[in-house]
Amino acid sequence: MPLNHVQRPLYEVKANLFKGLAHPYRIRILELLAGAAEVSVTDLQAETGLEASHLSQHLAVLRRHRLVESERRASHVFYRLADRRTAELLSVARSLLLSMLEDDGGRLAQAQTLPQIPGGPATVDTAATTREPAS
Structure with missing residues (x-):
């Protein structure tokens, strides 16, 4: 549509x-x-x-x-x-990045060294954020 x-x-x-x-x-x-x-x-x-x-x-x-x-x-x-919710968006983006890199151990390890986003989770449980694609 x-x-x-x-x-x-x-x-x-x-x-x-x-x-x-x-x-x-x-x-x-x-x-x-x-x-x-x-x-x-x-x-x-x-x-x-x-x-x-x-x-x-x-x-x-x-x-x-x-x-x-x-x-x-x-x-x-x-x-x-301008809006503190931008920090939340950055945190979600970091979580998504870590989830996307789960199958690439080297890059995942590198991504995990990126600075934490203040206001976001200290660590990200990528298993909890991974979802199967809709069929």
């Missing part, structure tokens, strides 16, 4: 949310923001190792997709998650 004129714009908004997440550094930036009330651009740059111009571009994408908010104080700019 094709999307109707009411559904299509809603699915476009949802797709744009995922476009905002569609880069490894943007995901890492969001993870860093999930771990604190706010983080300065200086600290984000130090944690990610990105050049200032590249970090600025990623932050602009995240702002455009309404995933982060910023506030300037004197000569510093601070970022925070």
Whole structure:
């Protein structure tokens, strides 16, 4: 069934949310923001190792997709998650990643070394999250 004129714009908004997440550094930036009330651009740059111009571009994408908010104080700019539920989304994505890598022991072990998402589970029971595909 094709999307109707009411559904299509809603699915476009949802797709744009995922476009905002569609880069490894943007995901890492969001993870860093999930771990604190706010983080300065200086600290984000130090944690990610990105050049200032590249970090600025990623932050602009995240702002455009309404995933982060910023506030300037004197000569510093601070970022925070626009919605704390983004931390939950990141945690679910990590859980899904671990579940998808169950059959690839080497990559699973590597994925398990990724930083935990604050507010998410400390460990993920991939057996509990794995479901058989619908037939």
